[in-house]
Amino acid sequence: MNIDKQARYLPSHEWVRPEGGLYVCGISDHAQEALGDVVYVDLPEVGTIFAKGAVFGVVESVKAASDLYLPLSGEIVEVNALLNQGPEQVNKDPYGKGWIVKIRASKAGEWESLLDPAAYGELS
Amino acid sequence: MDEDLKRTRLYDWHATHGGRMVPFAGWELPVRYDPGVLEEHRLVRRSVGLFDIDHMGQFTVTGPGAASFLQTMVTSDVASLEVGQSRYGLLCRPTGRIVDDVFVYRRPADWFVVVNASNRAKDFSWLTDHAAGCQVVLSDVSDATYMVAVQGPRALELLKPLTDVPLDTLPRFGALTARIAGVEAFVGRTGYTGEDGVELFFSADQAVHLWETLLASGQERGIEVGPIGLGARDSLRFEPGYSLYGHEIDEETTPLEAGLGWACALDKDFVGRDALLAQKAAGLTKKLVGFELTEGGIPREGCVVTAPDGTPVGRVVAGLYAPTLDKACGHAFVSPEFSAPGTPLAIVIRDKPKTAVVVRRPLYKRSPL
Numbered sequence: 070m071n072i073d074k075q076a077r078y079l080p081s082h083e084w085v086r087p088e089g090g091l092y093v094c095g096i097s098d099h100a101q102e103a104l105g106d107v108v109y110v111d112l113p114e115v116g117t118i119f120a121k122g123a124v125f126g127v128v129e130s131v132k133a134a135s136d137l138y139l140p141l142s143g144e145i146v147e148v149n150a151l152l153n154q155g156p157e158q159v160n161k162d163p164y165g166k167g168w169i170v171k172i173r174a175s176k177a178g179e180w181e182s183l184l185d186p187a188a189y190g191e192l193s
Numbered sequence: 194m195d196e197d198l199k200r201t202r203l204y205d206w207h208a209t210h211g212g213r214m215v216p217f218a219g220w221e222l223p224v225r226y227d228p229g230v231l232e233e234h235r236l237v238r239r240s241v242g243l244f245d246i247d248h249m250g251q252f253t254v255t256g257p258g259a260a261s262f263l264q265t266m267v268t269s270d271v272a273s274l275e276v277g278q279s280r281y282g283l284l285c286r287p288t289g290r291i292v293d294d295v296f297v298y299r300r301p302a303d304w305f306v307v308v309n310a311s312n313r314a315k316d317f318s319w320l321t322d323h324a325a326g327c328q329v330v331l332s333d334v335s336d337a338t339y340m341v342a343v344q345g346p347r348a349l350e351l352l353k354p355l356t357d358v359p360l361d362t363l364p365r366f367g368a369l370t371a372r373i374a375g376v377e378a379f380v381g382r383t384g385y386t387g388e389d390g391v392e393l394f395f396s397a398d399q400a401v402h403l404w405e406t407l408l409a410s411g412q413e414r415g416i417e418v419g420p421i422g423l424g425a426r427d428s429l430r431f432e433p434g435y436s437l438y439g440h441e442i443d444e445e446t447t448p449l450e451a452g453l454g455w456a457c458a459l460d461k462d463f464v465g466r467d468a469l470l471a472q473k474a475a476g477l478t479k480k481l482v483g484f485e486l487t488e489g490g491i492p493r494e495g496c497v498v499t500a501p502d503g504t505p506v507g508r509v510v511a512g513l514y515a516p517t518l519d520k521a522c523g524h525a526f527v528s529p530e531f532s533a534p535g536t537p538l539a540i541v542i543r544d545k546p547k548t549a550v551v552v553r554r555p556l557y558k559r560s561p562l
Binding site: 105106108109111127129131132133134153157160 | 224225229230231232424428489490491493513514521543
């Protein structure tokens with residue numbers, strides 16, 4: 070199983086990574102493997118504001134629907150429109166082309182409270 | 194895993210070849226292998242896949258009363274079958290509601306009935322309860338009988354050098370006995386995928402040998418072949434519109450409601466016929482339809498179906514991403530006035546109505562050979 074060393078994680082298998090002043094978020098390699106083929110991603114509206122831990126979307130796999138939890142409080146500033154035509158990117162490249170949303174974080178200290186790669190590796 | 198779950202003779206093979214084992218109908222079976230559900234589905238549509246379906250039940254019926262007994266118990270006209278033919282049918286309660294769907298094969302020395310794993314005990318006692326005085330002997334031969342399906346456009350090409358019987362001359366629903374890779378097998382040109390192919394019944398102790406021989410033979414000859422899990426089995430049966438017990442059919446549903454009137458010979462006497470005739474005369478109150486979502490989302494079993502104005506009109510019984518069609522689709526029971534192809538509907542997915550349209554079933558038909 071692949072773990073992105075630059076990212077931090079929720080126990081529910083979302084990852085988040087700082088990038089150009091924003092945070093990019095997706096689901097981990099472990100999560101995509103457990104879900105199986107992803108066939109649809111229900112993306113939030115750009116501009117929506119969520120608290121940390123809120124359900125911001127849904128990943129539908131051939132097996133089931135799984136809620137997506139936001140790792141950091143903030144505003145959704147971009148969604149990965151590529152997933153509308155190619156949801157399989159979540160399986161193929163979970164830390165790259167399969168990213169799901171970009172967040173403008175609104176609360177200091179939340180990033181530090183997330184699981185680091187070593188802690189997430191032990192969990193998953 | 195639950196220790197009460199049964200394992201097929203191929204369990205170790207699945208577990209050591211990437212099979213993700215899950216509980217299903219009292220068995221521990223692979224839901225998928227490494228390639229995943231979508232790729233397994235596509236493999237069957239373009240080449241050939243193998244299905245370990247040993248969990249299915251098989252009964253034999255013998256005795257001078259066998260033909261007339263089955264003719265009374267099964268909705269379709271099975272008494273007219275000749276040796277080497279098979280037919281789909283249903284077992285119904287006197288109310289017309291469905292006990293199970295079955296495949297009946299007529300063989301030289303007996304009648305062979307294939308039933309769903311989840312209904313095996315129920316079906317056997319239902320049949321036994323009606324057998325008194327009918328001069329028949331019923332046997333549940335499921336444990337000794339292995340069942341493997343070989344399905345896909347290249348299925349017969351895969352089998353050809355492994356048998357001395359020309360299987361390609363066997364008509365659809367035809368059946369015969371053949372040696373396959375040295376194993377005596379009862380072979381039906383039947384299946385549950387909408388593709389060409391066969392279902393093999395043979396002695397359970399030959400399961401690993403036959404399975405591995407089929408895979409190796411395909412590999413040697415450049416015929417793409419792989420094992421197929423339950424996930425793809427479901428999407429493969431959905432696209433051509435086959436019913437799955439517990440979804441499109443169950444003890445709450447009649448064949449007429451489920452679009453299976455074609456499998457009911459209402460001109461002969463069978464258990465449930467009177468109720469079906471009465472239902473036909475009175476008109477249906479619900480009807481099975483196929484639908485496609487026309488906006489993003491995946492419908493799931495249990496989702497409420499509404500008219501475009503939000504009035505509830507039915508419920509989804511199967512919903513999925515259909516790989517060959519590349520669409521989110523499903524089956525639903527709806528009020529008959531909403532059942533015509535082209536009728537707009539909404540499917541409520543996690544409290545959000547998503548637009549959908551009724552489509553003609555089956556959603557998928559393979560191109561002619």
